[in-house]
Amino acid sequence: MITKRLTIPLSEKEVRQLSIEDVVYLDGLIYTCRSLFQIRAVEQSIVPPIDFKNMNVMFHMGGVMKKVENRWEAVSLISTSSIRFEKLGAPIIKKLGVRAIIGKSTMGGKTMQAMKEAGCVHLSWGALIGNILARNVERVVDVYDLEELGPLEATWVLKVKNFGPFIVDIDANGNNLFNHVNAQVSRELEAAYEKYGIKDYTYTCTDTDIDSGC
Amino acid sequence: MPADVKAKLSELITKEDNEVARLNLELTMKNCFDFNEKGDQLLCPDTGAPQYYVKIGDNVRIEGGISTLYEESKRSIKDATMNGKLRPNMVDPITRKNTGTNLGYYSPQVEVIFDPNIDYMDVVAVPISGGSETSGTFFRMMSPVDGKKGIMRFILDCIKSSTYAGKTCPPNVIGIGIGGTADTCMKIAKQAAVLRPIGNRHPDKHIAEMEQELVDLVSSFGIGPMGMGGSSGVLDVHIEYAATHVAGLPVAYNAQCWLSRRKVARIGSDGEITYRDFSEWEYR
Numbered sequence: 001m002i003t004k005r006l007t008i009p010l011s012e013k014e015v016r017q018l019s020i021e022d023v024v025y026l027d028g029l030i031y032t033c034r035s036l037f038q039i040r041a042v043e044q045s046i047v048p049p050i051d052f053k054n055m056n057v058m059f060h061m062g063g064v065m066k067k068v069e070n071r072w073e074a075v076s077l078i079s080t081s082s083i084r085f086e087k088l089g090a091p092i093i094k095k096l097g098v099r100a101i102i103g104k105s106t107m108g109g110k111t112m113q114a115m116k117e118a119g120c121v122h123l124s125w126g127a128l129i130g131n132i133l134a135r136n137v138e139r140v141v142d143v144y145d146l147e148e149l150g151p152l153e154a155t156w157v158l159k160v161k162n163f164g165p166f167i168v169d170i171d172a173n174g175n176n177l178f179n180h181v182n183a184q185v186s187r188e189l190e191a192a193y194e195k196y197g198i199k200d201y202t203y204t205c206t207d208t209d210i211d212s213g214c
Numbered sequence: 215m216p217a218d219v220k221a222k223l224s225e226l227i228t229k230e231d232n233e234v235a236r237l238n239l240e241l242t243m244k245n246c247f248d249f250n251e252k253g254d255q256l257l258c259p260d261t262g263a264p265q266y267y268v269k270i271g272d273n274v275r276i277e278g279g280i281s282t283l284y285e286e287s288k289r290s291i292k293d294a295t296m297n298g299k300l301r302p303n304m305v306d307p308i309t310r311k312n313t314g315t316n317l318g319y320y321s322p323q324v325e326v327i328f329d330p331n332i333d334y335m336d337v338v339a340v341p342i343s344g345g346s347e348t349s350g351t352f353f354r355m356m357s358p359v360d361g362k363k364g365i366m367r368f369i370l371d372c373i374k375s376s377t378y379a380g381k382t383c384p385p386n387v388i389g390i391g392i393g394g395t396a397d398t399c400m401k402i403a404k405q406a407a408v409l410r411p412i413g414n415r416h417p418d419k420h421i422a423e424m425e426q427e428l429v430d431l432v433s434s435f436g437i438g439p440m441g442m443g444g445s446s447g448v449l450d451v452h453i454e455y456a457a458t459h460v461a462g463l464p465v466a467y468n469a470q471c472w473l474s475r476r477k478v479a480r481i482g483s484d485g486e487i488t489y490r491d492f493s494e495w496e497y498r
Contacts, residue, residue, distance in 0.1 A: 001233045075298065076258070081345065104345075126237070127245065130259050132249065177443070178380070178441060181441060181443045182378055192431055193367070193370070197363065203367075
């Protein structure tokens with residue numbers, strides 16, 4: 001476990017030097033998105049006027065924003081589950097030159113392959129830090145498509161400082177932290193199945209279709 | 215975060231060897247308590263689907279009638295949403311249009327039970343968070359022939375699938391429902407997950423043993439906080455069972471996230487309101 005504080009834009013070199021279980025804090029500008037941003041970017045080439053080359057960290061938005069007088073503030077900020085955007089992962093990385101996706105859970109094989117090719121990592125939070133992350137937003141710089149898409153799906157541009165900690169769970173070398181954990185859980189489970197005599201257990205089939213092989 | 219959850223997480227930290235897990239557990243505790251003394255910050259922005267459990271003593275009289283509970287539940291959720299305390303989460307399931315108020319058909323859900331032995335009313339608020347609800351809910355109508363082996367296989371497979379990559383925000387409170395009709399089965403699994411405090415054991419000795427056995431077993435899997443590895447894989451396992459039809463064996467699984475938010479307002483016979491972390495939800 002190595003702790004690193006990185007400044008956005010992230011370079012390909014520094015991203016490729018990250019390994020799973022590394023702890024990352026970020027400084028600079030990030031943008032938020034969920035499914036609608038990604039669908040529109042990939043399928044219709046509609047994107048907000050953002051300099052993606054210099055703003056190459058994407059945040060899968062799950063947060064609460066609040067307008068205080070004329071300014072927007074982040075009340076609580078946590079990234080949402082990434083696996084549900086798997087279909088759009090590889091194309092969005094290539095299209096926008098994303099170097100880091102901040103999300104939750106994991107992403108699938110196709111996105112992992114794209115991350116390896118392009119030099120991109122997936123970061124997740126491991127502690128309950130919604131209030132800390134909100135506090136580490138120095139300023140809400142811009143918001144796009146708020147009226148049309150609502151506060152969760154809108155694109156927020158946030159200036160962040162010491163934003164983290166995030167754990168690298170997919171690195172640019174094809175490693176996935178969760179697959180390592182899963183392999184261990186599977187081994188332990190096999191032993192448990194053995195212990196309870198349910199290793200090759202199949203539930204009673206109640207399908208009466210004669211061709212079902214029941 | 216309720217006191218019983220805090221105590222359990224503090225205990226898990228002392229046993230945790232995994233470096234990343236320790237970092238995340240310590241940061242969570244520091245954040246929940248040191249940085250949030252007033253308890254008014256949103257540790258997780260998902261303020262859930264609104265759910266109330268209300269326990270009413272026989273002699274309790276409510277101004278406007280007992281059905282006022284439904285109106286007041288709706289009003290309170292709408293107010294809290296409009297005041298920015300709750301994120302507007304609830305949408306039409308087909309059009310996906312957000313109601314903006316967290317209200318809608320069956321929302322908030324209000325579950326009422328009556329108790330002849332109390333002279334107060336407990337109102338339990340439980341936000342049902344999206345991650346643990348959507349990734350940690352399973353149901354299987356088994357055959358009686360499947361028996362204990364089938365139940366065990368079902369539970370273990372649910373644990374593996376739901377905790378992978380931290381989908382249900384582990385360490386979870388795992389609620390298991392066995393028996394009843396389909397709806398009762400899921401209802402008691404949910405209540406086991408969200409209402410019973412950590413460390414609480416079922417009065418049936420065999421079920422209590424099975425709960426503890428599963429806690430020890432899941433802890434040995436190496437799931438860790440947010441599924442990133444470590445011994446802190448589960449907060450507790452609670453099993454509830456209900457009489458069921460001779461023809462079937464329904465089993466339900468429902469997980470609660472590691473923040474396990476619940477708060478109880480106890481309204482006494484003198485009208486005084488006190489706040490506590492859990493209510494004894496005995497309804498068996």
